[in-house]
Amino acid sequence: MLRRFQLIILSVLFLAVFVGNTFVFESPTLGALLLAVYLGLFGWELGGVVTQTEKAVLRWWIGVWVLLSLVLIAGTVAYYVALISPEVIYLIILLTPPVVLTLAKKQRTSLLKHGHNLWTERAHRIPGAVFLITSLIILLAVLLLSSLFDHQVTESVRSVWERLPSFVFPIFFLLALLLYALLFRGKERSLTLVLFGVLLFTTVSVAAITFPLGFGFDSFIHKATEEHLAQFGTITPKPFYYIxxxxxxxxxxxxxxxxxxxVDTYLVPFLLALLLPSAWYFAAAHITNKKSVSMTTLAGIFLLPLSGFIVTTPQGLANLWTLLLILASVPYLLEKEHPRLLVLALSGIATLLIHPIAGLPAMLYLVLLFSDPSRANPRTPVLNKLVRLGLIAFSCVVLPLSFLANALIGGQSIGVDWASLNPLRWIEGLNVSVFFENRFNPLLDFVYLYGLNVALLGFLIAGLAWWSYRKELSHRFRVLLLMVxxxxxxxxxMSTTLEFTFLINYERSNYAARLVPLMSFFLAPLMILGLSHLFLNLKSRPMILRVSVVVLLAACTASAFYMAYPRRDAYETNRGFNVSQADIDAVYLVESLADGKPYLALANQSVSAAAINQLGFRYFGDLFFYPIPTGGELYDVFLDMNESPTRETAEAALDLVPMHGGVIQLYFLVNNYWWQAPRIIETAKSTADDWRSVGEGGQVYIFEYDLEP
Structure with missing residues (x-):
């Protein structure tokens, strides 16, 4: 009774402050605190409902995850029914306390009581040595994050590592080393999980912090869409995904x-750091039944491809939701009943609403779990087997079929090379090999030795774990292998048969490549099993060997940190550049020169991303006024303009505008890092009506073509 009274009081206080901040104070700082209370309080209570038998450290993350999934689903439904307005969000927040109060009637432990227990119980007192190590970890994390803020990049670079000081890596290595020492201690688990979240956040937040103007290309489009939705509540046409x-x-x-x-910039890095360590420990605790060993398996997170989480995109968020779904399903795979499949289904639906490339596999995974032979009707064994085989066969082709269906609906062009439907061609396309090269740079050689073989290492650990424990594991674990x-x-x-002709050549393999991380995610429970076996055996080995392993793990973690971002070194040169301040200045200069008249601009992806970010969406029919997408006709004209910047080529761009009589201005923008930029610039000067440059030393050249007939 007291617990319920406390929850009611906290809920009323939350709602009172929420209403006051929304309509009176309007403070983002107070809003951030309210969001933390919302997730902490109601996520905790919901976690107790979803996983009634779990201890606090194992259940709170599921509550937060399910709560966010419900919010996500409610917002998406509102969008498709009408729009996402502030009133809709207010309603979701106001309904959360009574709904959670109703669901949590049988809860026995409140968040306040748990916090009191942590504070007063002697078992939770931190030893002096652990306190010292914790302080050092926090100090190193602060130094690392502050150095990122102190070295923010606003000019065009190929890699963030070109501008960050080299001492970042020793700091990160020491941070990982001290944290792994705590992991192998196996105690103070709640504290260690928080510290591991800090390590994970520093790993994936470098781009978010260092590039204040934005990073990548897709993120600019999504931010512009979100800004539009924030203002108008909807967008036309309504997309089928990303909502x-x-x-x-x-x-x-x-x-x-x-x-x-x-919010967009830090959404995925923050949620990854907040949820993944606890989710991983949750799965490991169920697999190993040994808490101390479960903590050491957290190092396995760095066997996963983390580069997809360094910037917020629907694909990255959906990948995170898929990984959390797999980890949350581990108790069911072990033939336990919490959390129930219906709860997991909610998060599966949420994943589908974020991005179908991750959402469809997530839903099929749930369907395979629901159709487990042990749950089927024993009176129809033949039918059960046929249904199971049909589902497996459908799972093998669902994504290519979805792309073909989307192309038919959206009018996109996708080619099909039927001759490639040949298993021999598929085997040739696997391209599985062990990387081992030498650039006579020991540190860099080690980084790439680990970084380019880490996927194979993860598959090897998972495979050996399956082989070693195949007789002891529940048959439900086979679903993981079926999904892989x-x-x-x-x-x-997708990589051999489908031809994504609406994309530029070097981007056509992107969609297929997005499936590789998903494969490793479905092997995560088996990776945990394999790592727990290794670390359990390590505990009985000599101290020198254990220390060596901790140092090696820290070195591998630092390697993963480096490999998570685009690079320019002796092994690899990233071909892309980030959006710079000069790109933004060029966009505004073009807008000023146009003086309110309609125009087309021919520019590379970075400048086009800056245009979307600063000016929003502007179309002539279906033609965007900058060359997006890269597989579109306007981008082809941009490439032609780079080959031969003539007035005839500029006129060809205007011919793409439906009824372009009112569009007579074209601007051709050339970045100084572009291939053969000096030749292009000098040639364009002789054909353009006027030209200017922005940025120190002429970083972006702007050529104006007045093509009035």
Whole structure:
């Protein structure tokens, strides 16, 4: 009774402060605190409902995850029914306390009581040595993050490592080394999970912190869409996907007054650091039944491809939701019943609403769990087997079929090379090999030795774990292997048979490549099993060997940190550049020169991303006024303009504008890092009506073509 009274009081206080901040104070800082209370309080209570038998450290993350999934689903439904307005978000927040109070009637432990127990119980007192190590970890994390803020990049670079000081890596290595020492101690688990979240956040937040103007290309499009939705509540035409991410961003923006750009920038890095360590430990605790060993398996997170989480995109968020779904399903794979499949289904639906490339495999995974032979009707064994085989076969082709269906609906062009539907061609396309090269740089050689072989290492650990424990494991674990097999077939079909002709040549393999991380995610439980076996055996080995392993793990973690971002070194040169201040200045200069008249601009992806970010969406029919997408006709004209910047080529761009009589201005923008930029610039000077440059030393040249007939 007292617990319920406390929850009611806390809920009323939360709602009172929420209403006051929304309509009176309008403080983003207070909004951030309210969001933390919202997730902490109601996520905790919901976690107790979903996983009644779990201890606190094992259940709170599921509550937060399910709560966010419900918010995401509610926001998406509102969008498709009408729009995502501030009033819709207010309603979601106001309904949360009574709904959670109703569901949590039988809860026995409150968040306040748990906090009191942590504070007063002697078992939770931190020894002096652990306190010292914790302080050093926090100090190193602060130094690392402050150095990132002190070295922010606003000019065009190929890699963030070109501008960051070299001492970042020793700091990160020491941070990982001290943290792994705590992991191998196996105690103070709640504290260690928080510290591991700090390590994970520093790993994936470098781009978010260091590039204040934005990073990548897709993120600019999504931010512009979110800004549009924040202002108007809807966008036309309504897309079939991505709305899940937009709903979460608008939830934080409308409900807690946080800026759209800030929320979008840190959404995936923050949620990864907040949820993944606890989710991984949750799965490991069920697999190993040994808490201390479960903590050491957290090092396995750095066997996963983390590069997809360094910037917020729907694909990255959906990948995170898929990974959390797999880890949350471990108790069921072990033939336990919490959390129930219906709860997992909610998060599976949420994943589908974020991005179908991750959402469809997530839903098929749940379908395979629901159709487990042990749950089937024993009176129809033949039918059960046929249904099971049909589901597996469908899983192997679902993504290629979805792309073909989307192309038919959206009018996109996708080619099909039927001759490639050949298993021999698929085997050739696997391209599985062990990387081992030498550039006579020991540190860099080690980084690439680990970084380019880490996927194979993860598959090897998972495979050995399956082989060693195949007789002891529940038959339900086979679903993980079925999903890996299905994704592999999808990958081979998409990489050899489908031709994404609406994309530029070097981007056509991107969709198939997105399936590779998903394969490793479905092997995560088996990786945990394999690592727990290794670390359990390590505990009985000599101290020198254990220390050596900790140092090696820290070195591998630092390697993963480096490999998570685009690079320019002796092994690899990234071909892309980030959006710079000069790109933004060029966009505004073009807008000023146009003086309100309609125009087309021919520019590279970075400048086009800056245009979307600063000016929003502007179309002539279906033609965007900058060359996006890169597989579109306008981008082809941009490439032609780079080959031969003539007035005839400029006129060819205007011919793409439907009824372009009112569009007579064209601007051709050339970045100084572009291939053969000096030749292009000098040639364009002789054909353009006028030209200018922006940025120190002429970083972006702007050529104006007045093509009035």
């Amino acid at each position: 899940g991410q937009y709903a979460l961003v608008l939830f934080a923006h409308h409900g807690f007054l946080l800026p759209v750009t800030l 097999l299905a994704l592999a077939v999808n990958y081979l079909i």
